[in-house]
Amino acid sequence: MTEIDRLELGKKTLNMVDGPAADNVMNSLKDIAPDVGKYIFEWAFSDIYNRPELDLKQREMITIATLLTQGDTAAQLKVHINGSLNVGLTKEEIVETFIHCLPYVGFPKVLNAINVAREVFND
Amino acid sequence: MTEIDRLELGKKTLNMVDGPAADNVMNSLKDIAPDVGKYIFEWAFSDIYNRPELDLKQREMITIATLLTQGDTAAQLKVHINGSLNVGLTKEEIVETFIHCLPYVGFPKVLNAINVAREVFND
Amino acid sequence: MTEIDRLELGKKTLNMVDGPAADNVMNSLKDIAPDVGKYIFEWAFSDIYNRPELDLKQREMITIATLLTQGDTAAQLKVHINGSLNVGLTKEEIVETFIHCLPYVGFPKVLNAINVAREVFND
Amino acid sequence: MTEIDRLELGKKTLNMVDGPAADNVMNSLKDIAPDVGKYIFEWAFSDIYNRPELDLKQREMITIATLLTQGDTAAQLKVHINGSLNVGLTKEEIVETFIHCLPYVGFPKVLNAINVAREVFND
Amino acid sequence: MTEIDRLELGKKTLNMVDGPAADNVMNSLKDIAPDVGKYIFEWAFSDIYNRPELDLKQREMITIATLLTQGDTAAQLKVHINGSLNVGLTKEEIVETFIHCLPYVGFPKVLNAINVAREVFND
Amino acid sequence: MTEIDRLELGKKTLNMVDGPAADNVMNSLKDIAPDVGKYIFEWAFSDIYNRPELDLKQREMITIATLLTQGDTAAQLKVHINGSLNVGLTKEEIVETFIHCLPYVGFPKVLNAINVAREVFND
Numbered sequence: 001m002t003e004i005d006r007l008e009l010g011k012k013t014l015n016m017v018d019g020p021a022a023d024n025v026m027n028s029l030k031d032i033a034p035d036v037g038k039y040i041f042e043w044a045f046s047d048i049y050n051r052p053e054l055d056l057k058q059r060e061m062i063t064i065a066t067l068l069t070q071g072d073t074a075a076q077l078k079v080h081i082n083g084s085l086n087v088g089l090t091k092e093e094i095v096e097t098f099i100h101c102l103p104y105v106g107f108p109k110v111l112n113a114i115n116v117a118r119e120v121f122n123d
Numbered sequence: 124m125t126e127i128d129r130l131e132l133g134k135k136t137l138n139m140v141d142g143p144a145a146d147n148v149m150n151s152l153k154d155i156a157p158d159v160g161k162y163i164f165e166w167a168f169s170d171i172y173n174r175p176e177l178d179l180k181q182r183e184m185i186t187i188a189t190l191l192t193q194g195d196t197a198a199q200l201k202v203h204i205n206g207s208l209n210v211g212l213t214k215e216e217i218v219e220t221f222i223h224c225l226p227y228v229g230f231p232k233v234l235n236a237i238n239v240a241r242e243v244f245n246d
Numbered sequence: 247m248t249e250i251d252r253l254e255l256g257k258k259t260l261n262m263v264d265g266p267a268a269d270n271v272m273n274s275l276k277d278i279a280p281d282v283g284k285y286i287f288e289w290a291f292s293d294i295y296n297r298p299e300l301d302l303k304q305r306e307m308i309t310i311a312t313l314l315t316q317g318d319t320a321a322q323l324k325v326h327i328n329g330s331l332n333v334g335l336t337k338e339e340i341v342e343t344f345i346h347c348l349p350y351v352g353f354p355k356v357l358n359a360i361n362v363a364r365e366v367f368n369d
Numbered sequence: 370m371t372e373i374d375r376l377e378l379g380k381k382t383l384n385m386v387d388g389p390a391a392d393n394v395m396n397s398l399k400d401i402a403p404d405v406g407k408y409i410f411e412w413a414f415s416d417i418y419n420r421p422e423l424d425l426k427q428r429e430m431i432t433i434a435t436l437l438t439q440g441d442t443a444a445q446l447k448v449h450i451n452g453s454l455n456v457g458l459t460k461e462e463i464v465e466t467f468i469h470c471l472p473y474v475g476f477p478k479v480l481n482a483i484n485v486a487r488e489v490f491n492d
Numbered sequence: 493m494t495e496i497d498r499l500e501l502g503k504k505t506l507n508m509v510d511g512p513a514a515d516n517v518m519n520s521l522k523d524i525a526p527d528v529g530k531y532i533f534e535w536a537f538s539d540i541y542n543r544p545e546l547d548l549k550q551r552e553m554i555t556i557a558t559l560l561t562q563g564d565t566a567a568q569l570k571v572h573i574n575g576s577l578n579v580g581l582t583k584e585e586i587v588e589t590f591i592h593c594l595p596y597v598g599f600p601k602v603l604n605a606i607n608v609a610r611e612v613f614n615d
Numbered sequence: 616m617t618e619i620d621r622l623e624l625g626k627k628t629l630n631m632v633d634g635p636a637a638d639n640v641m642n643s644l645k646d647i648a649p650d651v652g653k654y655i656f657e658w659a660f661s662d663i664y665n666r667p668e669l670d671l672k673q674r675e676m677i678t679i680a681t682l683l684t685q686g687d688t689a690a691q692l693k694v695h696i697n698g699s700l701n702v703g704l705t706k707e708e709i710v711e712t713f714i715h716c717l718p719y720v721g722f723p724k725v726l727n728a729i730n731v732a733r734e735v736f737n738d
Contacts, residue, residue, distance in 0.1 A: 003616065025480070032490070033464050033483050035666075040476060043658050044226035051650075053219035061181065062188045062220055066227045067477065069192035071318035072440035075484075076477045095279050096176035097185055103167035104189045106598040107286060108313065108322045111271070115321075118278050124249065148603070155610050156587050158297075163599060166289050174281075190600065194687035195563035198607075199600045218648050229475040230655060231682065231691045234640070237648050238690075244647070290595035299588035304553065308589055311554045312596045315561035317441035341402050342545035343554055349536035350558045352721040353409060354436065354445045357394070361444075364401050372493065404543075412535050413718035420527075422711035430673065431680045431712055435719045438684035465668035466677055472659035473681045517726070524733050525710050532722060559723065564686035567730075568723045 003042070010041030013049045017056065017083040025079070056087040061097050068098055068113040069105050077113055081120040091121055126165070133164030136172045140179065140206040148202070179210040184220050191221055191236040192228050200236055204243040214244055249288070256287030259295045263302065263329040271325070302333040307343050314344060314359040315351050323359055327366045337367055372411070379410030382418045386425065386452040394448070425456040430466050437467060437482040438474050446482055450489040460490055495534070502533030505541045509548065509575040517571070548579040553589050560590055560605040561597050569605055573612040583613055618657070625656030628664045632671065632698040640694070671702040676712050683713055683728040684720050692728055696735045706736055 001009070014022040029037040049059060063080045067073040084094050098113045124132070137145040152160040172182060186203045190196040207217050221236045247255070260268040275283040295305060309326045313319040330340050344359045370378070383391040398406040418428060432449045436442040453463050467482045493501070506514040521529040541551060555572045559565040576586050590605045616624070629637040644652040664674060678695045682688040699709050713728045 001618065028487070029480075029483070032487050033468065036468060036471070036476075036479065036483065039471065039658070039662065040226075043654070043662075044476065047654070047658075048223060048226055051219065051222070053215050054223060058181075058184065059223055061185060062223050063227065065185045065188045066192045066224050069189045070228065070440070070477065071316065072481065073477045076480070092176050096174065099174070099279065099282060100171060100177060100182055100185050101189050102282070102285065102598070103163075103171055104186065104598045104600060105193065106594070106596045107282075107290065108316065108319045108596060110282065111275075111322070112318065114275070114279050114282065118274070121278070126247065151610070152603075152606065155613070156591065156606050159591060159594070159599070159602065159606065162289070162293065162594065166285070166293075167599065170285070170289075193563065193600065194685070195604065196600045199603070222648060222651060225475070225651070225654065227475045227477060229471070229473045230651075230659065231473060231685065231688045233651065234644075234691070235687065237644070237651065241643070241647050286595075294592060294595055297588065297591070299584050300592060304550075305592055307550065307554065308557045308592050309596065311557045312561045312593050315558045316597065317439070338545050342543065345402065345405060345543065346540060346546060346551055346554050347558050348405070348408065348721070349532075349540055350555065350721045350723060351562065352717070352719045353405070353413065354439065354442045354719060356405065357398075357445070358441065360398070360402050360405065364397070367401070370495065408535070408539070409718075412531070412539075416531065416535075417715060417718055420711065420714070422707050423715060427673075427676065428715055431676065431715050432719065434677045434680045435684045435716050438681045439720065461668050465666065468666065469663060469669060469674055469677050470681050472655075472663055473678065474685065520733070521726075521729070524736065525714065525729050528714060528717070528722070528725065528729065531717065536722065562686070562723065564727065565723045568726070 001046075006042040006046040007038065009050060010044070010046035014041060014045040017045070017049070017060065017086060018079055019082070019086060021079045021082055057084075057089055060084040060087050060089060061093070064094065064097055064113070065101060068101055068109055071109055071112070074112070074116050077116045078120055081117050085120075091117075124169075129165040129169040130161065132173060133167070133169035137164060137168040140168070140172070140183065140209060141202055142205070142209060144202045144205055180207075180212055183207040183210050183212060184216070187217065187220055187236070188224060191224055191232055194232055194235070197235070197239050200239045201243055204240050208243075214240075247292075252288040252292040253284065255296060256290070256292035260287060260291040263291070263295070263306065263332060264325055265328070265332060267325045267328055303330075303335055306330040306333050306335060307339070310340065310343055310359070311347060314347055314355055317355055317358070320358070320362050323362045324366055327363050331366075337363075370415075375411040375415040376407065378419060379413070379415035383410060383414040386414070386418070386429065386455060387448055388451070388455060390448045390451055426453075426458055429453040429456050429458060430462070433463065433466055433482070434470060437470055437478055440478055440481070443481070443485050446485045447489055450486050454489075460486075493538075498534040498538040499530065501542060502536070502538035506533060506537040509537070509541070509552065509578060510571055511574070511578060513571045513574055549576075549581055552576040552579050552581060553585070556586065556589055556605070557593060560593055560601055563601055563604070566604070566608050569608045570612055573609050577612075583609075616661075621657040621661040622653065624665060625659070625661035629656060629660040632660070632664070632675065632701060633694055634697070634701060636694045636697055672699075672704055675699040675702050675704060676708070679709065679728070680712055680716060683716055683724055686724055686727070689727070689731050692731045693735055696732050700735075706732075 026037045060083050064084055067077045098110050102110050149160045183206050190200045204217055221233050225233050272283045306329050310330055313323045344356050348356050395406045429452050433453055436446045467479050471479050518529045552575050559569045590602050594602050641652045675698050679699055682692045696709055713725050717725050
C-alpha cells in the first residue's frame with residue numbers, strides 16, 4: 001500500500017469510529033506535531049484497525065479496556081466511548097466492559113471511566 | 124444468593140475458564156491468605172463473571188487486554204491466555220487483541236504479552 | 247452473612263469513613279452502574295473494611311498511600327483524605343504518609359497528593 | 370557540603386531551570402509540607418541536578434520523558450517544558466522528545482504531553 | 493546535621509529495618525552507582541525515616557502498600573516484608589495490608605505481593 | 616517512501632542500534648506475530664528513529680528513561696542499554712540517566728534499571 005493509500009484508509013476508518021472528534025484531534029496537532037496525526041491515520045487507524053482478525057466492535061471494546069487500565073486518559077476515553085457507540089456497542093456493553101475490569105484494576109480506575117461514560121451518554 | 128451459592132457458582136465458573144490453573148492459585152493461597160481465594164470465587168468469578176451483559180469470550184478478551192496494559196502480570200496472563208483458549212478464542216484472536224493494544228500502550232508491553240502467549244501456545 | 251446484611255454493614259462502615267461523600271458516589275452510580283455501588287458496599291466496605299486484623303486508621307493510611315501511588319486518583323484521594331480525618335488521623339499523619347512515599351514514588355505523585363490535601367484541609 | 374550550602378545551591382539551580390514556577394511550587398508547600406520543598410532544593414536540585422555527568426539540556430530532556438511516561442503529571446510537565454526552554458532546548462526538540470516516546474508508551478500519553486506543550490508555547 | 497551524621501544515621505536506621513538485606517543492596521551498588529547507595533542512606537533512611545510523625549511500623553506498612561501498588565517491585569517487597577517483620581509487624585498484619593489494597597488495585601498486584609510474602613515467610 | 620524502503624531503512628537503523636539483539640526479537644516474533652516485527656522496522660525504527668530533530672544518542676537516552684519509568688521492561692532495557700553503548704553513550708552517561716530519574720520515579724525503578732545495566736556491563 002502506498003503512503004497516500006494508508007493515509008486515506010486511516011482517515012476513512014478513523015472517521016467511521018470517531019466522527020467529528022477525530023477531526024478535533026487532528027486539527028489540534030496541525031501546528032505543533034502534524035506527523036503525530038499522520039501516524040495516527042497511517043499506522044493506528046490504517047495498518048492496525050483494518051486487520052481482519054477482529055471487528056470494530058471488538059477493537060473498541062479492547063480500546064476502552066486498555067484506556068481505563070492505564071489511567072490519565074479521560075480525553076481519549078471520551079473519544080472512544082463515543083467511538084464504541086458509533087460502531088454499535090450498546091451503553092450496557094460499554095459500562096459492562098468497565099465493570100469486568102473491577103477485579104483486575106480495582107474501583108478507582110473503573111469509577112473514573114464510568115464518570116467519563118456518564119458525561120458522554122448525557123451529551 | 125447465599126454465601127455458599129456464590130462460592131459454588133464462582134468455583135464452577137473459574138473451573139470453566141481456567142481449569143487446573145485455578146486450583147493452583149487457590150491452593151497457593153490456602154495457607155497464607157485463604158480469604159483472597161474466597162473473594163476470587165465469590166466476587167470475581169461469581170458476581171462479576173456471571174453477569175449477562177457480556178459472554179465469556181468477550182470477558183477473557185477484556186481480561187487479557189487489561190492484564191497486558193497494567194504490566195507485571197505474566198503469571199496472570201498465563202492463566203488467562205489459557206482461559207481464553209478454554210472459552211473458545213483462537214490463538215489468532217488472542218494475539219490480535221495484543222496487537223490492537225500497540226497504538227495505546229506501545230511495543231514493550233505488547234512484546235511481553237506475546238512472549239507469554241508463545242509459552243502457553245507451546246505447552 | 248446474607249446479601250442484605252453485607253449491604254447494611256457496608257453502608258454503615260462507608261458512612262463512618264466517608265460520611266456525605268459516600269452518598270455522592272452512590273448517587274452518581276445509581277443511573278449508570280448501580281451494581282458498582284452495591285459491590286462497594288457489600289465487598290469493599292463490608293467484607294474487607296470489617297476484617298479485624300487492622301483498624302480503620304491503619305486502613306485509611308494504607309488507602310491514601312495506594313491511591314497516591316497509582317496516580318490519576320484525585321477524586322478518590324479527596325474522599326479518603328476526608329475519611330482519614332473522620333477516623334482520627336491528624337493532618338500531620340496524613341501529610342507524613344505522603345512524605346514517606348517520596349523515596350518510593352518520587353516527587354510528582356507526592357506533590358499531587360499534597361495539593362489534594364491542601365484543598366480538603368482548606369474546606 | 371553543609372545543609373545551608375545544599376539549600377542555596379538547590380535554590381540557584383531550580384531558579385535557573387524553572388524561574389518563577391519554582392517559587393510557586395515552594396510557596397504552595399510552605400504551609401502544609403515545607404520539608405518537601407526543602408528536599409526539592411537540597412536533594413533534587415542540589416545533589417542530583419549538579420552532578421557533572423549530564424548537562425541541564427540533557428537533564429530536562431530526560432525529565433520530560435519520564436514525566437510523560439508516568440502520566441498524571443500535567444502540572445509538572447508544564448514546569449519542566451518551561452524549564453526545557455529556559456535551559457536552551459528548542460520547541461522542536463521538546464516535541465520530538467515526546468514523539469520519540471510513541472513506540473514505547475503509545476499515543477495517549479504522547480497526546481497528553483503535546484497538549485501541555487501547546488499551552489506552554491502559547492503563553 | 494552534617495553529611496557524615498546523615499550517612500551514619502541512615503546506616504543505623506536502614507540496618508534496624510533491613511538488616512543484612514541492606515548490606516546486599518549497598519554492596520551491589522558499590523561498583524556501578526555508589527552515590528545511589530549514599531542517597532538511600534542520607535536521604536531515604538536518614539532524613540525521611542527518622543521524621544517523628546510516624547513510627548517504623550507505620551512506615552513499613554505504608555512502604556509495602558506503595559511497593560505493591562506500583563508493581564514490578566518483587567525485589568524491594570522482599571526486603572521490606574523482611575523489614576516489616578523486623579520492626580514488629582506480624583505476618584497477619586502484612587498480609588492484611590495487601591488484602592486491604594484489593595478494592596483499590598485489583599487481584600493481580602495483590603496476588604503478586606502475597607507470592608513474595610510466602611517466599612519470605614518460608615525462609 | 617515505499618513499504619519496502621521503510622522496511623529496509625528500519626532494518627538498517629535497528630541493526631545500527633541493537634545489532635544481534637534486534638535479530639533475536641525479530642526471530643522470536645516470526646512464528647507468532649510477524650507483523651509486530653514489521654511495525655517495529657517500518658514505523659519505530661524507520662519513521663520515528665530517522666527523524667532529523669534528535670540524534671541516536673539522544674534517542675537512546677530518552678528510550679532508557681521511558682523504559683525505566685514504565686517498569687516491567689527488563690528485557691527491553693537490556694536491548695537498549697546495549698543500544699546506548701552501540702550509539703556512543705558511555706556507561707557513566709547511562710547510569711547517570713537512571714540517577715537523574717530518582718526524584719521523579721523513586722528508588723525502586725532506578726534500582727531495577729541499575730541491576731539490568733550491571734548485567735549488560737558485565738557481559
